[in-house]
Amino acid sequence: DAGVTQSPTHLIKTRGQQVTLRCSPKSGHDTVSWYQQALGQGPQFIFQYYEEEERQRGNFPDRFSGHQFPNYSSELNVNALLLGDSALYLCASSYAGQGYNEQFFGPGTRLTVL
Amino acid sequence: AQSVTQLGSHVSVSEGALVLLRCNYSSSVPPYLFWYVQYPNQGLQLLLKYTTGATLVKGINGFEAEFKKSETSFHLTKPSAHMSDAAEYFCALIKAAGNKLTFGGGTRVLVKP
Numbered sequence: 001d002a003g004v005t006q007s008p009t010h011l012i013k014t015r016g017q018q019v020t021l022r023c024s025p026k027s028g029h030d031t032v033s034w035y036q037q038a039l040g041q042g043p044q045f046i047f048q049y050y051e052e053e054e055r056q057r058g059n060f061p062d063r064f065s066g067h068q069f070p071n072y073s074s075e076l077n078v079n080a081l082l083l084g085d086s087a088l089y090l091c092a093s094s095y096a097g098q099g100y101n102e103q104f105f106g107p108g109t110r111l112t113v114l
Numbered sequence: 115a116q117s118v119t120q121l122g123s124h125v126s127v128s129e130g131a132l133v134l135l136r137c138n139y140s141s142s143v144p145p146y147l148f149w150y151v152q153y154p155n156q157g158l159q160l161l162l163k164y165t166t167g168a169t170l171v172k173g174i175n176g177f178e179a180e181f182k183k184s185e186t187s188f189h190l191t192k193p194s195a196h197m198s199d200a201a202e203y204f205c206a207l208i209k210a211a212g213n214k215l216t217f218g219g220g221t222r223v224l225v226k227p
Contacts (some may be wrong), residue, residue, distance in 0.1 A: 009202060031128075042218055045214040056214055086173055090157055090158065101146075107156055108156075110155075
């Protein structure tokens, strides 16, 4: 079992550009959540996808959008990048049939915006 | 709205000493509680979780935590610190039937030889 995988590992962009991050969930999982972890802080919930729909969203602007594919993998898109978007982006997967929604995390994508 | 507070952003312990990381929470409904560990440049690894039942839960690497509803706390302990315990630790909660994890600010643990 490969666990949760994310790509790319690192990414450098400039202000105003757009970026796409990718996530493959753990085998058997059908739900993907995305979190942003700024340096020195705890992760903040961006949104969650289930059955190819956004199920819940955190307090992030519309510049942040996502998608889930039929194979449960997911993408996070960020438009019009700002310096403040520099962070570690974590993907977590879970199985919706489990009551307490235990989430397994990938290694993250480190985004640097210059 | 729910929240998690971790007391102490940095903790320094000697190798072999007790590790105690404090976590208090606020939630309008009964939460499920988690402790995660993050090593440098890595993602989050689950240490242990409280869902229902026994309030003292044991996790990996010798860690354990006790859920105290009356104190709204979920403190993490390890009797004897090891150098490999140096990492950042996050307490988190999810509401029953909820979707998102709410994290505390994290506590960085330094282990001195």
